Amino acid sequence: MCTVNNIKGEIDIQRLPVNFEEYKINDWTIKYTKSHILHSLCVTTEKCNEKLEEQCLLCLYTNTLQLPHLPEMVFPNNKLTIVHPNGSFIEFNTLDALKRVSNGKQPLKVAYAETWKESRLPENLEEKIKPFDWTFSTDYRGTLSKSAVVMATDERIDIEKLKQKEKILFYQELMLYEDELHDNGISSCTIKIRVMPSSFFVLLRFFLRVDNVMVRINDTRVFHDFNTDYILREYTNKECGVTELKLPLTMFGDPNLLSPYMPVRTTIYEKILFNDANAE
Numbered sequence: 084m085c086t087v088n089n090i091k092g093e094i095d096i097q098r099l100p101v102n103f104e105e106y107k108i109n110d111w112t113i114k115y116t117k118s119h120i121l122h123s124l125c126v127t128t129e130k131c132n133e134k135l136e137e138q139c140l141l142c143l144y145t146n147t148l149q150l151p152h153l154p155e156m157v158f159p160n161n162k163l164t165i166v167h168p169n170g171s172f173i174e175f176n177t178l179d180a181l182k183r184v185s186n187g188k189q190p191l192k193v194a195y196a197e198t199w200k201e202s203r204l205p206e207n208l209e210e211k212i213k214p215f216d217w218t219f220s221t222d223y224r225g226t227l228s229k230s231a232v233v234m235a236t237d238e239r240i241d242i243e244k245l246k247q248k249e250k251i252l253f254y255q256e257l258m259l260y261e262d263e264l265h266d267n268g269i270s271s272c273t274i275k276i277r278v279m280p281s282s283f284f285v286l287l288r289f290f291l292r293v294d295n296v297m298v299r300i301n302d303t304r305v306f307h308d309f310n311t312d313y314i315l316r317e318y319t320n321k322e323c324g325v326t327e328l329k330l331p332l333t334m335f336g337d338p339n340l341l342s343p344y345m346p347v348r349t350t351i352y353e354k355i356l357f358n359d360a361n362a363e
């Protein structure tokens with residue numbers, strides 16, 4: 084068996100190919116799977132071509148995404164699921180995150196065309212960056228069960244409250260994918276979750292740095308106060324040219340250091356209600 088229940092944390096997870104954990108609090112269930120990197124070669128080509136429903140993960144990713152190439156490191160089984168007491172859920176998974184990467188047919192909206200002009204990029208570089216395929220940029224905000232209802236809201240996640248010291252009951256970090264852009268920077272998509280006695284908080288972060296050119300952070304924050312019956316979801320896109328920031332180069336390795344200095348380009352504030360999944 085390659086699945087292990089690690090609820091008590093007694094097992095050396097490094098030695099196991101798949102790690103699964105489930106945490107329950109106030110009738111919510113928080114669960115994740117963590118596993119190995121996507122293999123780079125299909126060894127069952129014939130079967131994969133014949134029966135699409137039985138294709139290997141590599142073929143599933145390749146066929147679904149239609150990208151010129153996949154990120155260097157893809158973790159196809161890494162997934163975080165937060166299940167409401169009634170069975171509805173919000174989930175964060177690698178395939179859905181990569182589905183939001185432009186494959187050239189449906190380019191993502193880019194709000195920084197003018198920034199490029201300001202940063203006076205060499206022409207050929209500008210051309211190279213425009214299609215955005217190879218940066219693997221995603222504006223993924225999670226995958227919702229059908230019973231979830233999303234609406235715009237004026238309510239904001241109380242960041243100050245989150246900064247208060249509260250006991251952390253559960254914490255986990257997952258990487259969905261990463262690519263070093265052929266040594267030209269970094270593109271990564273990661274998830275962090277922490278559960279406190281009063282609430283839980285998720286940060287899904289896409290970070291892109293094209294060395295000497297630009298940085299981008301697409302953050303999705305999900306917050307639930309156990310005293311309410313909804314979750315708040317906030318998406319922000321921050322990005323700018325490297326020269327705009329006037330910061331020491333050493334800071335460019337750490338999105339946490341960069342983020343406060345980067346201009347916000349887009350924000351989406353949502354409230355998500357979970358209807359009873361069984362009532363449909």
Ligand SMILES: [Zn+2]
Pocket residue numbers: 125126127128131138139140141142143
């Ligand atoms: Zn295959």
